[in-house]
Amino acid sequence: MSTDTHEVDVVIVGGGMVGASMACALATMNIRAVLLEANDINTELPAEGFEMRVSAITRASQKLFEMIDVWPAIVKQRISPFRDMHVWDASGDGVIHFDSADIGEACLGHIIENKVIVSALYERLRAFENIEVITNNSVMSINIGAENASLALKDGKLIKTRLIIAADGGNSVLRQQAGISVRGWDYDHAALVTYVKTEHGHQDTAWQRFLPTGPLAFLPLPQQYSSIVWSTQPEEAKRLCALDETAFKTELESAFESKLGKIESIGPRAMFPLRFFVANDFIQSRFALIGDAAHTVHPLAGQGVNLGLADVATLAEVLHDALQNNKDIGHVSVLRRYERWRKADSLPLLVSMDSFKRFFGSDIPAVRWLRNFGLNLTNHTTPLKNKIVRVAMGLEGSMPKLSRGLPLD
Numbered sequence: 001m002s003t004d005t006h007e008v009d010v011v012i013v014g015g016g017m018v019g020a021s022m023a024c025a026l027a028t029m030n031i032r033a034v035l036l037e038a039n040d041i042n043t044e045l046p047a048e049g050f051e052m053r054v055s056a057i058t059r060a061s062q063k064l065f066e067m068i069d070v071w072p073a074i075v076k077q078r079i080s081p082f083r084d085m086h087v088w089d090a091s092g093d094g095v096i097h098f099d100s101a102d103i104g105e106a107c108l109g110h111i112i113e114n115k116v117i118v119s120a121l122y123e124r125l126r127a128f129e130n131i132e133v134i135t136n137n138s139v140m141s142i143n144i145g146a147e148n149a150s151l152a153l154k155d156g157k158l159i160k161t162r163l164i165i166a167a168d169g170g171n172s173v174l175r176q177q178a179g180i181s182v183r184g185w186d187y188d189h190a191a192l193v194t195y196v197k198t199e200h201g202h203q204d205t206a207w208q209r210f211l212p213t214g215p216l217a218f219l220p221l222p223q224q225y226s227s228i229v230w231s232t233q234p235e236e237a238k239r240l241c242a243l244d245e246t247a248f249k250t251e252l253e254s255a256f257e258s259k260l261g262k263i264e265s266i267g268p269r270a271m272f273p274l275r276f277f278v279a280n281d282f283i284q285s286r287f288a289l290i291g292d293a294a295h296t297v298h299p300l301a302g303q304g305v306n307l308g309l310a311d312v313a314t315l316a317e318v319l320h321d322a323l324q325n326n327k328d329i330g331h332v333s334v335l336r337r338y339e340r341w342r343k344a345d346s347l348p349l350l351v352s353m354d355s356f357k358r359f360f361g362s363d364i365p366a367v368r369w370l371r372n373f374g375l376n377l378t379n380h381t382t383p384l385k386n387k388i389v390r391v392a393m394g395l396e397g398s399m400p401k402l403s404r405g406l407p408l409d
């Protein structure tokens, strides 16, 4: 093993949607950074059909993508705006309908395949000499000292840096190596994902039906296709994954009350375990957590990556301000501002999403009555409904500049 040491200002570990966005946000600053990804970056979209993994991207995340100049490359590939959201409860008459026109917006957000976002980010990173992308390599150990931190990589390389940003996902090894604990639980739920072509068009609407076993979402893709996220008990998800196509179509149509007519075709199916946790600390000296490494949530409200992108926008602003004031970007006094800001903004949202999941998962008759009553009441209370939409779109709270579409300078 050769020992090759180099020194940079920042090392971002994990090159998923959040880590690669962080690299793009830092690229225009006077910083040298490494983006380290354990796997190959596969940006090729399927020749036929769609990617199974998609994300509902909020207007705030769109603004960040515009500010780091990746939005045009995303739009050039394929995106699906959703203008309406229709949510209803299978165990009652509760219905709520959100329309972007009610708050004067063109759409509530966009459904985008994760690979479309990742490929646009890596295309953008190719334009910058100060960002080195290392793939197929991972961290063996980290060492955090007073003046700098170091990372020993699998291939024997040693990188010294002023700041490590861990964006290595929900199972973050870096978070464990830093000794940061989490609070949370498994939901005993898994998400079955696939995509389908339906008899009737989706009307640019995100549909979500709350079944007693968990939420089922139909999210608009181009033409008459919808992406499916069906959350249910792991055993049930396994059974649904194993059904033949005809049997699966029948069960899906029935679970969705055939809202969009017959299911004409389906793509491959996969399942993902679901859990909820928040890291007890988002930072340490010379160390910061972002994205799923800091908080992992149920996909029912489509907020996971959007929270991670808000981390990116906030940390970018904090580091930018520190550089302007000649401060040490890895010092805990700088990073504390990031932690306070993100905890204040994200914790209420994280807790309410978890409560929402429990409220809709409950089979207690009084709770069932209350949620159906609550849905209908909210549906007819315009100011409250508009407030919920604005929170879901990431347009409320003390938003960082990049999420508001403002430059850092």
Ligand SMILES: Cc1cc2nc3c(=O)[nH]c(=O)nc-3n(C[C@H](O)[C@H](O)[C@H](O)COP(=O)(O)OP(=O)(O)OC[C@H]3O[C@@H](n4cnc5c(N)ncnc54)[C@H](O)[C@@H]3O)c2cc1C
Pocket: 013, 014, 015, 016, 017, 018, 019, 036, 037, 038, 039, 054, 055, 056, 057, 137, 138, 139, 167, 168, 169, 170, 173, 174, 191, 193, 229, 272, 290, 291, 292, 293, 299, 301, 302, 303, 304, 305, 306, 307, 308
């Ligand atoms: C079914 C489902 C549907 C979802 N839908 C939505 C939605 O509609 N909207 C939304 O906002 N969110 C959604 N989410 C959540 C969203 O997918 C995640 O929040 C998001 O992918 C997190 O991104 P990340 O970059 O933080 O982590 P990840 O995507 O997990 O990326 C981590 C990266 O780090 C790399 N890595 C790991 N360990 C190492 C290491 N030691 N060294 C180097 N690299 C490493 C991995 O290879 C990976 O590339 C959904 C989640 C699920 C499961």
